[in-house]
Structure formats: structure tokens, C-alpha cells
Amino acid sequence: MNFAVGYQPFLAGELFCEMLADYREQVGEVYFSIPGTPSGRTEPEYDPELWEQLGYELSEIRKLGIELDLLLNGNCYGGDAVSEKFARGITVSLDKLGTAGLLPGIVTTTSPFAAHVVKKHFPGIELRASINMRLDSTLAMEYLADTFDSFYIRRDRQRDLETLRKTSEWCRANGKKLGLLANSGCLRNCPYQTFHDNLVAHDAEVRKNTNVPDFLPHLCWKRLQKRENWSDFLRASWIRPEDLHLYAPYVDVVKLATRRHASVRMVVAAYTSGHFDGNVLNLTEPCFANLCAPWILDNRTLTADDLPGRCADDCRHCGKCEQVLKKALRRVGDAP
Numbered sequence: 001m002n003f004a005v006g007y008q009p010f011l012a013g014e015l016f017c018e019m020l021a022d023y024r025e026q027v028g029e030v031y032f033s034i035p036g037t038p039s040g041r042t043e044p045e046y047d048p049e050l051w052e053q054l055g056y057e058l059s060e061i062r063k064l065g066i067e068l069d070l071l072l073n074g075n076c077y078g079g080d081a082v083s084e085k086f087a088r089g090i091t092v093s094l095d096k097l098g099t100a101g102l103l104p105g106i107v108t109t110t111s112p113f114a115a116h117v118v119k120k121h122f123p124g125i126e127l128r129a130s131i132n133m134r135l136d137s138t139l140a141m142e143y144l145a146d147t148f149d150s151f152y153i154r155r156d157r158q159r160d161l162e163t164l165r166k167t168s169e170w171c172r173a174n175g176k177k178l179g180l181l182a183n184s185g186c187l188r189n190c191p192y193q194t195f196h197d198n199l200v201a202h203d204a205e206v207r208k209n210t211n212v213p214d215f216l217p218h219l220c221w222k223r224l225q226k227r228e229n230w231s232d233f234l235r236a237s238w239i240r241p242e243d244l245h246l247y248a249p250y251v252d253v254v255k256l257a258t259r260r261h262a263s264v265r266m267v268v269a270a271y272t273s274g275h276f277d278g279n280v281l282n283l284t285e286p287c288f289a290n291l292c293a294p295w296i297l298d299n300r301t302l303t304a305d306d307l308p309g310r311c312a313d314d315c316r317h318c319g320k321c322e323q324v325l326k327k328a329l330r331r332v333g334d335a336p
Contacts, residue, residue, distance in 0.1 A: 001026070001254055002252060002254065003254050004031055004179070004253050005020065006031050006257060007054075007057070007058075007061075015057060017061050019264065023272050028066060029067045029106065030068060031068075031106075032068070032070065033072075033073075034054075034070070035050045035051055038076070038077060038203075039074050067105045068102060068105060069104055071109075071130075072090065072109040073109055073130040075197035086117075087113075090118065091117065094107075094121070104125065106125065107128065108128040108130050108152075110132045110133050116147065126149045126177075127147060127150075128148065128150040128177075132197055135153060135154055136153070136156065136157045141170065141176065142170075150176055150178065150179065150252070152180065152181060155184050156189050158180045158239070159312070161246065167250070178250065179252060179254065181256075181257060182238065183284045184237050184238055184257055190219055190220070191219070192217070195217070220286060221286070224292065231321035231322055231325055234308065238284050240280070240302060241270045241274050241275055242276070246304060254271070256271055263287075280302070280328075283299075296329070298329075302324070302328055
């Protein structure tokens with residue numbers, strides 16, 4: 001199974017490339033963004049030392065035989081979205097990486113314009129449709145087939161194995177690759193997603209403002225503050241490490257969200273080994289373990305059948321998720 005792991009420059013006690021060396025046989029790709037540019041996560045401001053560290057670590061990662069994937073997956077590029085300025089920025093960044101011997105083999109983007117620019121100037125680079133494009137049908141992929149080489153399926157659909165199978169068949173018949181995101185903690189069919197992704201893309205501007213303190217822009221955090229909503233977590237899209245073998249026949253790459261995770265090594269170890277004895281709330285990004293403490297969701301008590309698939313899209317609150325929670329929840333320190 002080919003795993004794609006998100007680069008993080010701030011690991012505790014080790015460099016990202018050092019951690020990755022222990023998993024070089026399982027990890028095939030590392031995705032990263034350029035500091036100071038909009039992406040699907042809040043980015044640190046541009047800093048020469050941060051750029052230097054990125055260059056060093058990417059070089060070491062390439063020596064491990066791991067492919068590089070540049071993210072141009074901001075949900076909004078404002079007034080520059082289709083500009084010559086943005087196009088120049090893309091080509092300059094790729095030229096700079098190429099000069100350093102770090103030209104990525106993949107570019108993942110939500111922007112059809114960015115994809116157009118990369119395809120025009122760097123036709124040898126694989127273009128991948130970001131998870132944030134929310135591709136939930138082969139028809140949508142067909143629309144993009146003249147530009148994109150690979151796709152991430154919409155996370156809200158991936159637990160439906162029949163949909164995943166049909167999508168995989170279409171991709172293989174059309175010479176495309178398919179991927180999924182294994183450990184997203186986002187709510188299923190979250191109505192805040194477009195708003196939140198745009199907010200993240202404009203994070204540098206947002207931080208300069210005096211913002212209204214009593215509005216929480218993250219619906220997941222708002223809902224999971226109340227215990228009666230904890231079943232929302234079971235209805236989300238994350239996949240247990242033990243269940244990945246059910247999905248493996250249909251995908252070419254499994255993405256792990258680690259760019260902002262506090263325990264990257266734990267996440268990578270769990271999914272590459274297919275085993276995790278711990279609190280499932282710790283595996284996802286966002287990580288909700290502190291929010292739900294002192295309660296944990298014991299992975300050892302769960303099975304693939306416990307987690308809803310297609311039914312979660314139109315949940316009628318049958319009571320199954322609440323029963324699973326009752327089985328799996330326990331306080332820290334209590335015997336399992």
C-alpha cells in the first residue's frame with residue numbers, strides 16, 4: 001500500500017526526514033507546501049530559515065526514494081486566482097525547486113487554473129485533484145480527465161465500498177489513479193467546509209483583524225463540545241488502520257493528514273502497520289482527544305461493521321452509533 005504523508009517542520013525531538021526513514025518501505029510520497037503561500041492548512045509566514053530547512057529535508061526525503069508532491073491546494077487565491085502574477089509565482093516556484101534538484105513528481109491542486117499552468121509549462125508532472133475539490137462521481141472526474149492524472153475521492157463517499165469500487169474501475173479503465181484520505185476528523189458532509197477552507201486560504205489576512213470572539217468557525221469543535229453529539233465522530237470519514245485492507249484493492253495511494261498533527265510518528269506507525277491500540281480520537285486531524293478527555297474511544301473495541309458507510313449521508317438516528325459509543329467509550333485509567 002502506497003502512503004502519502006504530509007510534511008511538518010516542527011516535530012518534537014527529530015526532523016521529519018529522520019522520522020520518515022523508518023517507514024521508507026511503506027511511504028511512497030510526501031506532500032508539502034511552500035511557506036507563505038495559501039494551502040489547505042494554515043501556513044507559517046515565509047521565513048528564509050524555514051525555506052532552508054524545507055530544502056534540506058526534501059533533499060533527504062528524495063534520497064530515500066520517496067516522491068515529492070507540491071500542494072497548490074488553497075481554496076481561494078483572491079483577485080490573483082487567474083492572473084499572470086499567480087502563473088508566474090507557480091512557474092518560479094517550480095523552477096526554483098527544479099534548480100535545487102527537487103522538482104516534484106506530483107502537484108496536487110484545487111485550482112483548475114494552477115493545473116492549467118503546470119500542465120502547460122511542466123507537462124511531465126503528474127496533476128492530482130485535491131481532496132478539497134470534493135469529487136464524488138465519475139462524471140466529475142470525466143470533466144477533469146483532459147487535465148488531471150489522478151484524483152482523491154471525496155472523503156464523504158469513501159466508506160461506501162461499492163461507490164469506491166465503481167470509481168476505481170472507472171479510473172483504471174481511463175488510465176487514472178485514485179486516492180483517499182484515511183484519517184480526516186472532519187464532519188461527514190460538513191456544511192462549513194467551503195467557508196472554512198476559504199477562511200484558511202486567507203489566514204494571513206484574518207490574523208491581522210480584530211475578529212468576533214464568540215463565533216467558532218469550526219463546526220466540528222462546536223458540535224463535539226457537547227457529549228450528545230459525539231456520535232458525529234463515528235459518522236465521519238476516517239478509516240481504522242485495521243480496516244485499510246478493505247479499501248486497498250481500490251486505491252493507488254492512501255493519504256495521511258499529518259501537516260498539523262501533534263503525533264506524526266504515531267499516525268504513520270498505526271497506518272503502515274495496520275494496527276492501533278489506543279484512542280481513535282488521537283489518530284485524526286483535527287485531533288479531538290483533548291476535547292473529549294477524560295473519555296477515550298478505544299480502538300480495540302471497534303470493528304469495521306461498527307462504522308457507518310452510506311447510511312451516514314442520510315442519518316435517521318437509528319441508535320446504532322450511540323450503542324457503539326457506549327461499547328467503546330471509557331475513562332482514562334479504567335480497565336477496557
